[in-house]
Every structure is written in structure tokens, then in C-alpha cells.
Amino acid sequence: MKKTLVLIAGALGLLASTAIASAEDVTLNVWTIDRQSDPGYNYVMADEFTKLHPNIKFNIKHVEFADWANDIMRAVATGTQPDIAYVDNPNTPFLSSKGALLDLTPYLKDSTIVDTTKIFPGPLSTVTWDGKVYGLPRGSNTIALYYNADMFKAAGLDPDKPPQTWQELYDTAKKLTDPSKNVYGLAFSANGNEEGTFQFLPWAQSTGADFDHISDPGAVRALEMWQKIIDEKLASPDTLIRGQYDSMATFNAQNAAMGISGPWELPRMSKDAKFDFRVALLPTEKEGDKRASALGEGNNVIFAKTQHPKEAFMYLEYMYSQMPRVWNEFGFLPSYPVEAKDPKWSAQYEVFAESMKYARARGPSPDWAKISKAISTAIQAALTHQTDAQTALNTAQTTINGVLGK
Amino acid sequence: MSSIFRSAHDGRGFDIALALLALAYLLVFSAFPLVYNILMSFQEVDMFSLASLSRPFVGLANYMTLFANPDFWPIMGNTALFVVLCITFQLLFGFGLALFFQQDFFGASYLRGFFLAAWIIPALVAGAVWKWIFAGDAGVLNYLLSSVGLIDQKIFWLSNPAISLYSVIIANIWLGIPFNMILLSVGLAGIPKDMYEAAALDGAGPWKRFFFMTLPMMRSTLGAVISLGIIFTLQQFDLFASLTQGGPANASNVAQYWSWQLSFQTYDIASGSAVSVLMLGFVIVVAFIYVRSTRHEYSA
Numbered sequence: 221m222k223k224t225l226v227l228i229a230g231a232l233g234l235l236a237s238t239a240i241a242s243a244e245d246v247t248l249n250v251w252t253i254d255r256q257s258d259p260g261y262n263y264v265m266a267d268e269f270t271k272l273h274p275n276i277k278f279n280i281k282h283v284e285f286a287d288w289a290n291d292i293m294r295a296v297a298t299g300t301q302p303d304i305a306y307v308d309n310p311n312t313p314f315l316s317s318k319g320a321l322l323d324l325t326p327y328l329k330d331s332t333i334v335d336t337t338k339i340f341p342g343p344l345s346t347v348t349w350d351g352k353v354y355g356l357p358r359g360s361n362t363i364a365l366y367y368n369a370d371m372f373k374a375a376g377l378d379p380d381k382p383p384q385t386w387q388e389l390y391d392t393a394k395k396l397t398d399p400s401k402n403v404y405g406l407a408f409s410a411n412g413n414e415e416g417t418f419q420f421l422p423w424a425q426s427t428g429a430d431f432d433h434i435s436d437p438g439a440v441r442a443l444e445m446w447q448k449i450i451d452e453k454l455a456s457p458d459t460l461i462r463g464q465y466d467s468m469a470t471f472n473a474q475n476a477a478m479g480i481s482g483p484w485e486l487p488r489m490s491k492d493a494k495f496d497f498r499v500a501l502l503p504t505e506k507e508g509d510k511r512a513s514a515l516g517e518g519n520n521v522i523f524a525k526t527q528h529p530k531e532a533f534m535y536l537e538y539m540y541s542q543m544p545r546v547w548n549e550f551g552f553l554p555s556y557p558v559e560a561k562d563p564k565w566s567a568q569y570e571v572f573a574e575s576m577k578y579a580r581a582r583g584p585s586p587d588w589a590k591i592s593k594a595i596s597t598a599i600q601a602a603l604t605h606q607t608d609a610q611t612a613l614n615t616a617q618t619t620i621n622g623v624l625g626k
Numbered sequence: 627m628s629s630i631f632r633s634a635h636d637g638r639g640f641d642i643a644l645a646l647l648a649l650a651y652l653l654v655f656s657a658f659p660l661v662y663n664i665l666m667s668f669q670e671v672d673m674f675s676l677a678s679l680s681r682p683f684v685g686l687a688n689y690m691t692l693f694a695n696p697d698f699w700p701i702m703g704n705t706a707l708f709v710v711l712c713i714t715f716q717l718l719f720g721f722g723l724a725l726f727f728q729q730d731f732f733g734a735s736y737l738r739g740f741f742l743a744a745w746i747i748p749a750l751v752a753g754a755v756w757k758w759i760f761a762g763d764a765g766v767l768n769y770l771l772s773s774v775g776l777i778d779q780k781i782f783w784l785s786n787p788a789i790s791l792y793s794v795i796i797a798n799i800w801l802g803i804p805f806n807m808i809l810l811s812v813g814l815a816g817i818p819k820d821m822y823e824a825a826a827l828d829g830a831g832p833w834k835r836f837f838f839m840t841l842p843m844m845r846s847t848l849g850a851v852i853s854l855g856i857i858f859t860l861q862q863f864d865l866f867a868s869l870t871q872g873g874p875a876n877a878s879n880v881a882q883y884w885s886w887q888l889s890f891q892t893y894d895i896a897s898g899s900a901v902s903v904l905m906l907g908f909v910i911v912v913a914f915i916y917v918r919s920t921r922h923e924y925s926a
Contacts, residue, residue: 290890293673318674402763412873413891457782458762460874461790475763589892600875604787 246531247277249302251292253285261358261550262306265539272538276531289589296320296523303526304535307355308518309346310414310582310592315521316347316354317586322522322529324536325352333537338556342515342579349584355521356540359552361482362513362579363419364571365389365503366468366489369496371396371403371477382500386423386445389478389503393454396477405454407467407476410446410603415463416596418514418582419480420446425512425580426504431591432624434598435610435617441505443602443609450603460603471497482516483572484551486565499571501578515579517552587623594619660906667899676895688900695897697876697884704791705860705880708798712859713852715799720806720851725840727807728814738811745804753868756797760784760869787877790870794878797865802858806851813847814840849919856912860905881905 252262266278295301343357369379383389393405409415427438464481471479472492522532546552563569598616602609669681727738759766760783771777783793872879889898
């Protein structure tokens with residue numbers, strides 16, 4: 221009997237001590253697509269942050285990019301969402317419009333670290349909904365034109381003068397295409413999913429079209445140019461079923477002389493590509509046209525239901541303050557102007573950093589997934605010649621109007 | 627008290643407990659998801675209302691939207707073509723191989739074992755392998771065909787809209803042959819040998835023996851293999867995910883993959899449920915045939 225009492229007393233004591241500890245210690249649940257191995261942005265950041273604030277601990281869960289939307293929305297539906305998560309930028313408005321995210325505006329007012337007016341308009345628009353800010357970009361990326369300078373020289377082209385217009389891109393691709401050597405002029409992705417839309421939008425946007433008026437003549441001309449490139453086999457027909465990463469593998473293997481993709485290719489390219497690879501801004505339709513580029517990467521957000529908004533916001537601030545490192549360590553482009561010291565791949569960095577100025581967010585719309593599907597469906601219908609470009613984009617426009625409630 | 631206890635471990639109570647366990651399992655893991663799915667197909671659903679049952683009831687609106695979708699009939703057509711071609715060829719090859727290995731020759735049973743390899747490989751891995759085989763620019767198949775001189779231009783097996791569905795069908799036929807072969811082998815082994823000897827003595831040749839003895843004796847096995855085959859074919863998802871993602875332009879899209887795309891790529895869960903309810907209706911018919919053809923066996 222006595223023994224039992226002692227045990228109970230001990231157990232109570234233990235409970236009490238954990239109660240005291242939990243009053244001080246805070247554990248933040250974080251969901252991210254980063255991996256623990258290799259760069260692992262959130263893992264690095266959380267580690268450093270805990271060193272500065274030993275009472276704040278982290279519980280980080282890795283979520284596959286492909287499963288991300290499912291997992292996070294199921295968590296929101298069942299009330300098991302984390303405190304903090306990484307959200308791909310086109311998905312952010314979906315969550316903020318549904319009230320799932322914490323409105324950061326009051327915290328930002330008192331913040332000495334974050335000045336949202338400095339954030340590039342593209343990334344800022346993805347975290348803004350109804351005039352309020354629901355997240356902070358962790359970094360950005362965008363796409364540009366990679367080219368194989370050695371192949372340019374071999375074909376008698378000037379490697380210092382990459383194509384500036386669609387026509388030049390087409391002519392260059394034609395000159396560099398060599399079926400006997402298994403070389404295509406261009407590699408890009410017209411996949412029937414988000415990637416196809418991501419690659420197509422800048423073409424349309426530089427002519428003045430956009431997702432909400434996608435049947436404009438400029439977008440039609442852009443799609444017709446894509447048709448021409450595929451029809452004449454200046455790019456592989458497999459472009460229709462291949463993502464950007466697989467497409468760029470053919471560029472690295474010198475089976476394509478040019479390729480459209482983002483800075484995330486650089487680590488693999490510098491290992492695999494045994495040639496002089498350079499980057500240029502995406503060509504526009506005519507010289508002097510407004511430039512456009514796609515905006516990739518995503519945001520750090522806090523969920524509305526968190527028990528620790530203050531600590532969570534401190535962590536967001538910390539990550540935000542580390543922007544000058546993101547290029548070298550994680551391969552993102554900074555989302556606000558920073559002085560990047562000794563950037564890796566400095567020539568390519570220059571071009572991508574310049575391209576960031578023209579990077580436009582997809583949407584923003586809470587129904588982006590449906591809009592994106594309409595556009596990629598139009599691309600595929602036109603490239604397989606089920607319909608012509610105008611009809612395909614008219615159909616997309618009708619769907620998008622329905623989604624936007626126009 | 628003790629009588630209840632005794633009954634729970636060796637009397638009627640035990641039987642009932644076992645039956646209840648199985649029933650509870652079926653209710654939780656089969657009936658509930660089915661009913662939930664059917665319910666969702668009549669409601670307005672988005673990702674955020676996934677966990678609650680009270681959602682706006684929309685009647686047949688989800689089905690109407692689905693039927694009005696220009697992709698609906700082509701995708702249903704693809705699904706029918708996929709099922710019919712896969713089943714036909716899986717069965718022909720499977721039956722042929724089963725008959726072949728039924729012959730008594732050296733190593734027959736070992737060789738038959740090798741054919742199971744395809745069945746062991748997960749469909750996603752098979753998909754990755756077939757993707758290399760079918761690749762347009764540097765694929766194994768194009769290389770073989772062109773080095774034999776059969777083609778002089780590359781065939782884009784996966785990205786040519788006229789071909790892509792057939793490429794997935796070829797891969798799926800390959801994947802399904804071992805299953806057909808094994809089940810049919812078991813059926814063949816069940817036919818008494820002495821019947822064939824008697825028939826041979828009476829002057830029946832191999833063709834006659836096949837058509838008048840083997841086929842009728844295999845009736846219930848064939849019924850079961852075909853209905854299970856249809857269900858497995860309608861389940862085939864991984865190959866589509868790894869080979870074409872239903873593309874290009876839905877040329878190789880089928881109901882099961884489309885349902886997933888609707889629900890989890892565009893978050894149109896209501897339409898996704900409606901597609902799967904339609905598939906469910908079809909599978910119930912097939913399951914009915916399956917039960918009929920196996921009932922024959924139990925009563926015998």
C-alpha cells in the first residue's frame with residue numbers, strides 16, 4: 221500500500237513537472253515538402269531557430285509535393301492541421317480565402333524585420349487576399365531559356381546573342397535541330413497538368429493576355445507557335461507528356477540544344493552537362509514587348525487554429541530574414557531585393573534575378589486548380605490538333621469564366 | 627456468467643462473435659466507404675467539407691455536369707476499349723500458356739514459375755520499365771524496330787494521341803497474363819486425366835478434346851477469371867499514372883484515372899465520386915456474374 225502511494229506521488233510529481241515545462245516550452249508542428257537530407261530548408265531553419273530560442277522546439281513532417289494539397293486539406297477538414305506549413309504559391313489563395321490561415325497583418329504592423337512593401341509584387345500577390353497578408357514568401361523561382369553555347373558555336377551561331385523573339389527562337393531551334401544526331405532544337409514542357417500551364421502563361425502574358433482573358437489573339441499566336449514547334453519536330457513530341465525536369469534531362473544529355481526551365485535545374489546541370497550552358501531571358505513575341513515570366517516556389521504560412529501564433533510568427537520572421545542565403549544554399553531566388561554575396565553560378569543568377577522582376581503569379585485565385593486545368597487542356601487539345609488554337613482557348617475561356625463567376 | 631463465457635469460446639456464442647467480427651470489418655471498411663462515396667456523388671463537396679456529412683444536397687446535378695462534360699463519352703469509350711482489349715488478350719495468352727505448360731515436358735513447372743515474375747512486380751515499377759521501352763526518342767522498342775528495319779521513323783508510343791491508349795493496353799496485357807495463366811492452370815489441373823485417356827481411346831482428336839471437354843469443364847473457372855480480370859482492369863491506375871497520365875489531351879484517359887484527376891487535381895470531389903459510382907454500378911454487374919459462375923462450383 222505504501223509503495224503504491226509513493227508511486228502515485230511520483231507520478232503526480234512527474235505530471236506537475238511536465239506541466240511546468242510545457243508552460244515554457246513550445247513545440248511548433250511544421251509541414252514541409254523539404255527532405256531531411258539534402259538542402260532541407262525547413263530543417264536547417266528550425267535548427268538554427270531553436271539555437272536562438274531554446275524554448276521553442278519543432279516537430280517537422282515531410283509531405284510529398286504530389287500529396288501536399290490532399291494531406292493539408294484533409295488536415296484542415298479534420299482540424300489536425302500543423303501550426304506552420306509550406307504552401308506552393310498558386311495554392312495559397314485557396315487556403316487564405318477559406319479562412320484556414322492566420323491573418324498576419326496585425327503582427328506585421330509591429331514587426332521590425334518584415335517590410336512587406338519590399339516584397340516583389342508577384343510573390344506578394346500570392347499571400348495577399350482581400351487586402352490582408354496570410355503568409356511570407358520563402359523564396360521564388362522563375363523560368364528562362366537555357367542554351368548550349370557549344371552547339372551554338374558549332375552551328376555558326378553567336379553564343380552571345382541568344383534568341384530574343386519567338387521568331388528568332390523558332391529559327392534558332394530549326395537550325396539546331398538535327399534528327400540524324402538525335403538533337404532537338406528546344407526542350408520544354410507542355411504536360412497536361414500545372415507544369416504545362418506554368419510554362420505557357422509567360423508566353424501569353426508577354427503579349428498582354430492572361431489567365432482571365434486567355435482567348436486573346438496574343439495567347440492564340442503563342443499557342444500556334446507551340447504547335448509549329450511541335451509539328452515540325454523542333455521539340456520532341458514527348459514534350460506533351462513530360463514534365464520540366466525530364467525535359468531538361470534531354471538538354472543536359474545534349475539531345476536538345478535549348479531548354480526552358482528554372483534555376484532548380486542548376487545543381488544537376490552543373491554535374492551532368494558537359495558543355496558551356498548559359499541562360500537568357502524568355503524571348504518575347506516582338507522586340508521590345510513587355511517581358512513576362514512565371515513565378516514558382518511558395519510561402520510559409522501559419523494556420524488560423526494555432527495555439528502559438530506569437531512563436532510561429534517569430535519563426536516566420538526568422539526564415540524571412542534569411543533571404544540573402546536562399547540562392548546559394550537552397551536554390552531559390554530571393555523574393556525581395558537582397559545583396560547576394562558571391563552567388564553560385566553568378567552569370568545564370570544575374571539572368572534569373574533579372575527575370576524575377578517580370579515574374580507574375582498564377583492567378584491569384586482560390587480556384588486556381590480548375591483554371592490551370594482548363595489552360596493545360598487547351599494546350600494539349602491544340603498541340604494534338606484535336607482543335608485549332610483559337611477554339612481550344614475559347615473553350616478554356618468559357619470554363620474559366622464559369623470558375624470566376626463572370 | 628460461466629455459461630456465457632463457455633459459449634463465447636466453444637459454443638454458438640463463438641460462432642456469432644466470429645461472424646460479427648467479419649461483419650463489423652465489412653461494415654467499416656467496405657460498406658461505409660461505398661455508402662459515403664455514393665452520398666458524396668449527390669452532394670456539393672469541396673476539400674473543406676470532406677469530414678462533415680451534412681452538405682448541400684444537389685440531387686443528380688453532379689451526374690448532369692458529368693454527362694455534359696465533353697470529355698465524358700470519349701473517356702468512357704477509352705475505358706470500354708481498355709477493358710475489352712486487355713481482357714481478350716490476357717485471356718488468350720493466359721489460356722494458351724496454361725495449356726502449353728499443362729503438357730508434360732522437362733522444366734514445365736519451373737518455366738511456369740518464371741512467368742509469375744511479371745505478377746510480382748508492382749505496377750508502378752512495371753510502369754517505369756515500360757516507360758523506358760516506349761520512350762519516343764531513346765526507347766528500347768523503337769531501337770529494336772528500327773534496327774530490324776520495321777520502321778524508319780520513330781513512333782511516339784506515349785505522346786501520339788492515336789497510339790498512347792494502345793501502349794498502356796500492351797503494358798497492362800503483359801501485366802495481367804500471369805494472373806490469368808495461374809488461375810487457368812489450376813482449373814486445368816482439376817480436370818481428371820483419365821477422361822482425356824478415355825476420350826482419346828474413343829477417337830477424339832486434340833481439337834475435339836479441347837472444344838468438347840476442356841472448354842466446358844473450364845466454364846466456371848473462365849467465368850471467374852473474366853470477371854476478376856474486369857475488376858482488376860478497372861482498378862488499373864498505376865500504369866496510367868506512370869506512363870501517360872491519361873494524356874495527351876485525354877487520349878489515353880480512362881474512368882478510374884479521370885475520377886482521381888477530378889477529385890484530387892481539381893478538387894472537384896463531387897464529380898470524381900459520380901464517376902466512381904458509375905464504375906461501381908458496372909462492377910456490381912460483373913460481381914454478380916462472378917458469384918453466379920462460382921456458385922456452380924460450390925453446389926457441385
